Amino acid sequence: xxxxxxxxxxxxxxxxxxxLTAFAYLxxxxxxxxxxxxxxxxxxxxxxxxxxxxxxxxxxxxFKETSGPATRDRFLYLAAPVLSLAVAFTxxxxxxxxxxxxxxxxxxxxxxxxTNTNVGVLFYFALTSLGVYGIFLAGYASNSKYSLLGGLxxxxxxxxxxxxxxxxxxxxxxxxxxxRLVDIVNAQRTWWFALPLLPAFIIYxxxxxxxxxxxxxxxxxADTELVAGYHTEYGGMKFALFFMAExxxxxxxxxxxxxxxLGGWWGPFGILPGPWWFLLKVVAVLFVYVWLRATLPRLRYxxxxxxxxxxxxxLSLAMMMATAVVVVAVQR
Amino acid sequence: MLSDYFPLLIxxxxxxxxxxxxxxxxxxxxxxxxxxxADLAYESGIVPREGARRRFSVSFYxxxxxxxxxxxxxxxxxxxxxxxxxxxxxxxxxMGVFVAILLVALIYIWAKGALEWGD
Numbered sequence: 001x002x003x004x005x006x007x008x009x010x011x012x013x014x015x016x017x018x019x020l021t022a023f024a025y026l027x028x029x030x031x032x033x034x035x036x037x038x039x040x041x042x043x044x045x046x047x048x049x050x051x052x053x054x055x056x057x058x059x060x061x062x063f064k065e066t067s068g069p070a071t072r073d074r075f076l077y078l079a080a081p082v083l084s085l086a087v088a089f090t091x092x093x094x095x096x097x098x099x100x101x102x103x104x105x106x107x108x109x110x111x112x113x114x115t116n117t118n119v120g121v122l123f124y125f126a127l128t129s130l131g132v133y134g135i136f137l138a139g140y141a142s143n144s145k146y147s148l149l150g151g152l153x154x155x156x157x158x159x160x161x162x163x164x165x166x167x168x169x170x171x172x173x174x175x176x177x178x179x180r181l182v183d184i185v186n187a188q189r190t191w192w193f194a195l196p197l198l199p200a201f202i203i204y205x206x207x208x209x210x211x212x213x214x215x216x217x218x219x220x221x222a223d224t225e226l227v228a229g230y231h232t233e234y235g236g237m238k239f240a241l242f243f244m245a246e247x248x249x250x251x252x253x254x255x256x257x258x259x260x261x262l263g264g265w266w267g268p269f270g271i272l273p274g275p276w277w278f279l280l281k282v283v284a285v286l287f288v289y290v291w292l293r294a295t296l297p298r299l300r301y302x303x304x305x306x307x308x309x310x311x312x313x314x315l316s317l318a319m320m321m322a323t324a325v326v327v328v329a330v331q332r
Numbered sequence: 333m334l335s336d337y338f339p340l341l342i343x344x345x346x347x348x349x350x351x352x353x354x355x356x357x358x359x360x361x362x363x364x365x366x367x368x369x370a371d372l373a374y375e376s377g378i379v380p381r382e383g384a385r386r387r388f389s390v391s392f393y394x395x396x397x398x399x400x401x402x403x404x405x406x407x408x409x410x411x412x413x414x415x416x417x418x419x420x421x422x423x424x425x426x427m428g429v430f431v432a433i434l435l436v437a438l439i440y441i442w443a444k445g446a447l448e449w450g451d
Contacts, residue, residue: 082352162399
């Protein structure tokens with residue numbers, strides 16, 4: 001019992017530190033990659049190659065004055081960013097960063113995940129549903145028109161794409177026969193699911209990008225029309241928590257994509273240890289995120305909703321049935 | 333079984349604690365200059381004349397209701413997916429009927445214009 005508590009606390013500290021670092025450097029990574037794609041230099045003044053830029057941004061946000069509309073709902077206004085952040089971080093507990101054998105430290109067997117529940121991916125779906133609350137409550141509690149419109153748009157968008165997100169993973173469940181992420185990665189030892197289930201992978205990525213409100217689906221934060229969407233009235237550290245939640249959600253979507261479709265910790269020829277393959281794949285998916293943002297223009301809102309309901313939903317159902325037929329047909 | 337969720341509880345407590353600290357601490361170390369203009373909601377420089385909680389488009393309600401209907405049906409699909417290999421053609425046939433009913437519903441709301449936005 002004590003061992004479980006101590007090990008979990010250490011893991012929590014590592015994940016907290018790792019995800020905060022990932023968040024800080026993902027902001028820099030995004031700015032630098034976008035700058036290069038547009039033939040600019042990007043941030044390069046703070047520290048060598050601009051590597052201390054995230055630290056400078058963090059210190060600035062920490063010392064900002066706290067202010068907000070006087071008519072705000074004070075409790076919900078503060079609860080919303082904490083909820084968004086907690087949901088984003090908690091999703092990482094089910095992700096196995098390596099395997100298949102446990103890590104052995106001083107005679108203790110330590111697993112490569114915080115928890116391996118039998119509901120596995122369903123827990124991730126539950127958390128993405130909860131994520132909607134953080135954003136909607138932020139928009140509602142601010143009592144500002146831009147915030148409310150941003151929150152409404154954002155929640156409608158997120159719930160619409162959540163179905164395609166969930167259904168796009170059903171083919172993986174069919175082939176792997178389990179919800180546990182560890183079992184799903186182990187089933188990909190010879191073939192990554194991204195190869196036979198390519199359409200499902202593409203649907204998952206589109207839905208995942210829409211779910212995290214990133215370009216080209218960044219309607220909730222369409223700065224030309226809604227200023228900053230649901231976090232218009234947030235400043236300083238409270239804004240930083242939303243920002244953190246958004247970037248960590250990108251890391252989560254990339255991690256889940258890695259686990260479900262890209263073979264998780266398995267790499268060809270076994271030349272690198274598991275965690276490095278995992279990291280490499282997550283960074284590759286994150287690069288696609290940034291690349292898309294630098295390439296594609298934003299969708300119109302009605303087009304966005306129609307893409308979700310009229311295209312992705314029927315396509316993910318069709319992909320699901322096709323996988324079921326093929327899997328049963330080739331089964332001995 | 334339940335012990336799978338115990339580490340999760342520890343994790344959530346630590347993360348929420350981190351979030352609360354991150355919100356409370358800047359209140360003490362950040363500057364504070366009360367200002368009447370800073371208490372107003374931001375409307376691009378125009379002074380807000382009324383609160384923001386007004387009526388909004390019915391499409392948002394419709395989307396929320398359709399989401400509940402379809403998401404609840406999706407819940408039935410997940411357990412089926414895991415045991416499909418032992419259900420075989422019987423499972424495929426059953427889900428075929430289920431998805432067909434789902435598609436009828438989708439075509440109906442599509443034809444009714446519930447998926448259209450604006451006028």
